[in-house]
Amino acid sequence: MEISVDISMYPLQKEFEAPILAFIAELEKEQSVEVVRNELSTQVHGDYNVIMALLEKEMFSVFTEIPDSIFVLKFVGNNRQGIYGI
Template sequence: MFLSVQLSYYPLADDFKPPIKALIARLEQSGLEVYPNRMSTQIFGDFDEVMKVLSETLRWSFETYGKAVFTANIMEGDRRPRS
C-alpha cells in the first residue's frame, strides 16, 4: 500500500528554524520521497516504511528538541506532484 503524508512540525521553542531544518534533513535521508515547502513537508512511500520513519523521526525530535506539535494528514494512495 502506498501512502501520501502531509506533515507539519511546530517546535515549541523561540529558535524554531534549526529543529525544522534538522527534521527535514532527517526525512530526506530516510530514502522516502520528501518534498518540503513553506508550510509542510510531503512524504511518499510504502505504508510500512513511511510509518516506521514517522515513528522514528517523531521520537528523535522529542528526544533531541523537546516539546513540539506535529500535524499529519495521511492518505492512502499516490498524491505525488506531477510535472
Template structure:
C-alpha cells in the same frame, strides 16, 4: 501499498525553531526510498506505507526526545498523491 503523509512541525522552543525543522527534514531525506517535498507550510513524504509511517513516527519521537515540546499536525493518506492529475 503506498502512503502520502503531510507534516507540519511547530517546535515550542523558540531558539531551536528553524534548526530542528530542517534537521527533521534532513533525516527523512536520508531514506532513499522516500520522496520528501517541502514548501513554506509543510513537508510531504511519499513512499511505501510501512516504510514511510515508521520513519515519520521515529523522527517525531526524535524531535520529542530532543525538544520535549513540539506540536505536529499530520495527515496520512493511503496511496501516492505526489502527482495528482487535474480533473477535466
C-alpha cells in the same frame, strides 16, 4: 500500499527553524521515499510501512530533544505525489 503524508512541525521554542530543517533532513535520508518541501509543510510519499517506521523513529527523536513540539500529520491512503504539480 503507497501513502502520502503532509507534515507540519512546531517546536515550541524561540529557535524553531533549525529543528524543523534537521527533522526534514533526516526524512530525506530515506532514499525509498520522496520528500517534498514547501513553505507550510513537508510531504512524504512512498511505502506505508517505510514511512510509518521513519516517522516513528524521527518523531521520537524530536520529542526526546524538544518535548514541547507539536506535529500535525495528514494521511492519504494512496501516493498523491505530483497530482497537484508538487
